[in-house]
Amino acid sequence: AQSVTQPDIHITVSEGASLELRCNYSYGATPYLFWYVQSPGQGLQLLLKYFSGDTLVQGIKGFEAEFKRSQSSFNLRKPSVHWSDAAEYFCAVASDTGRRALTFGSGTRLQVQP
Amino acid sequence: DGGITQSPKYLFRKEGQNVTLSCEQNLNHDAMYWYRQDPGQGLRLIYYSQIVNDFQKGDIAEGYSVSREKKESFPLTVTSAQKNPTAFYLCASRARQGPANYGYTFGSGTRLTVV
Numbered sequence: 001a002q003s004v005t006q007p008d009i010h011i012t013v014s015e016g017a018s019l020e021l022r023c024n025y026s027y028g029a030t031p032y033l034f035w036y037v038q039s040p041g042q043g044l045q046l047l048l049k050y051f052s053g054d055t056l057v058q059g060i061k062g063f064e065a066e067f068k069r070s071q072s073s074f075n076l077r078k079p080s081v082h083w084s085d086a087a088e089y090f091c092a093v094a095s096d097t098g099r100r101a102l103t104f105g106s107g108t109r110l111q112v113q114p
Numbered sequence: 115d116g117g118i119t120q121s122p123k124y125l126f127r128k129e130g131q132n133v134t135l136s137c138e139q140n141l142n143h144d145a146m147y148w149y150r151q152d153p154g155q156g157l158r159l160i161y162y163s164q165i166v167n168d169f170q171k172g173d174i175a176e177g178y179s180v181s182r183e184k185k186e187s188f189p190l191t192v193t194s195a196q197k198n199p200t201a202f203y204l205c206a207s208r209a210r211q212g213p214a215n216y217g218y219t220f221g222s223g224t225r226l227t228v229v
Binding site for chain 2: 004006009032034036041042043044045046049051090094096099100101102103104105106107
């Protein structure tokens with residue numbers, strides 16, 4: 001069964017600092033990987049996704065993620081964090097067979113200090 | 115604009131009462147999903163449907179029921195058998211036209227509270 005681990009429950013960074021959110025997945029085949037962001041009481045917004053090809057993926061709002069098969073990781077990065085980036089971030093994995101549903105990590109809450 | 119509409123935004127349920135959460139999409143997506151979100155647990159799959167008139171249990175289906183009579187609609191009923199229904203519920207749909215378009219769209223959620 002597929003699974004996702006986000007080891008950091010809560011991260012605090014200063015505005016303007018760089019950010020890296022960790023994500024490790026467990027999946028037997030080539031995974032479809034996603035990062036979503038959620039503001040309080042809202043739905044999920046897609047930041048970026050990886051299916052194949054270039055392992056460095058660019059997303060919206062200046063985010064990028066790197067797929068590392070050898071480490072089963074898909075870490076999210078941003079060079080300079082803005083106060084508006086404060087939110088909860090979810091990594092997810094899906095397959096293109098079977099139920100094709102997203103399996104989510106437990107999320108990382110990002111706090112941005114001025 | 116195309117999207118997913120969930121209603122109501124807030125819902126209060128009395129003990130022993132069934133309630134139904136609405137999810138409607140105009141994206142022409144075949145597959146639809148219901149997730150439950152609890153603090154610190156991410157999102158967990160309740161039910162999913164890949165085609166009209168067919169649906170399958172997800173990981174935490176006990177105490178829930180669904181129907182899929184129309185492509186656009188996938189309502190979720192929280193029954194009295196669900197012992198701890200207070201949570202945030204998210205509906206999603208999926209485009210299936212190949213890997214390049216493979217993606218999920220989420221509604222804005224319904225917060226259900228037992229009173």
